[in-house]
Amino acid sequence: MSALFLSLEGIDGAGKSSHLDALEALFRGQGRAVTRTREPGGTPLAERLREMVLHEAMDPLTESLLVFAARRDHVVQVIEPALARGDVVICDRFTDATFAYQGGGRGFDLQVLDQLERWVQHRDSHAAALLQPDLTLWFDLPPEVAAARLADARTPDKFEAQSAEFFRRVSAGYARRAAQSPRFARIDAERSREAVWEQVHQALTQRGFLG
Ligand SMILES: Nc1ncnc2c1ncn2[C@@H]1O[C@H](COP(=O)(O)OP(=O)(O)O)[C@@H](O)[C@H]1O
Ligand SMILES: Cc1cn([C@H]2C[C@H](O)[C@@H](COP(=O)(O)OP(=O)(O)O)O2)c(=O)[nH]c1=O
Numbered sequence: 001m002s003a004l005f006l007s008l009e010g011i012d013g014a015g016k017s018s019h020l021d022a023l024e025a026l027f028r029g030q031g032r033a034v035t036r037t038r039e040p041g042g043t044p045l046a047e048r049l050r051e052m053v054l055h056e057a058m059d060p061l062t063e064s065l066l067v068f069a070a071r072r073d074h075v076v077q078v079i080e081p082a083l084a085r086g087d088v089v090i091c092d093r094f095t096d097a098t099f100a101y102q103g104g105g106r107g108f109d110l111q112v113l114d115q116l117e118r119w120v121q122h123r124d125s126h127a128a129a130l131l132q133p134d135l136t137l138w139f140d141l142p143p144e145v146a147a148a149r150l151a152d153a154r155t156p157d158k159f160e161a162q163s164a165e166f167f168r169r170v171s172a173g174y175a176r177r178a179a180q181s182p183r184f185a186r187i188d189a190e191r192s193r194e195a196v197w198e199q200v201h202q203a204l205t206q207r208g209f210l211g
Pocket of ligand 1: 011
């Protein structure tokens, strides 16, 4: 089977982490090698950058440069080698999160993000000039619902402590990206865990990604 690059996206508390184990098990059950990773992070250097991005105040350009620096290391050290081996790469967030959080949430210049994306994800010897996920599972739900779920769950980091208004802009950022590319599958994440998993499974089946 050929390599597969999956990303999971959505506002904080959308419920995407709840399905990572099942996704990994699904592909392993089919005899596939799985590389499970996350952004910002996925390498020792990128995990250090993640700590800064999640816990320190900074201006939106600095934040964008740090998430793209982390991404570059992650792409070179982990994602490209895994895809070259034929793995299924399951990535908890990728560049769409930058367009949603820094672009939508923080209101940062989308053209600068386009430029950074081209630099960081450029591929020399591939048919597609830009590395992108084959499928992006976008867990979409109203910010109020996500906030209510998170209130019981964990101590908020820098982003999770943001207002409902911030997350409405993040959601709009995801919607804008999704409208630009057929690689997005919108998941109605307001429904029960079982119903959400059913949609995830269906998105994979419909695209022929399950053997
Ligand atoms: N479909 C669902 N319905 C209700 N609560 C959910 C659902 N999916 C996840 N949760 C709960 O919501 C919280 C956030 O889920 P999580 O998977 O950590 O979200 P994310 O990784 O997108 O931030 C957790 O407490 C989780 O148990
Ligand atoms: C990848 C990425 C994440 N983020 C934010 C979104 C999340 O609030 C946070 C980390 O995401 P996440 O790993 O989903 O957090 P958690 O482990 O707490 O569920 O970083 C950005 O702002 N820009 C980015 O490019």
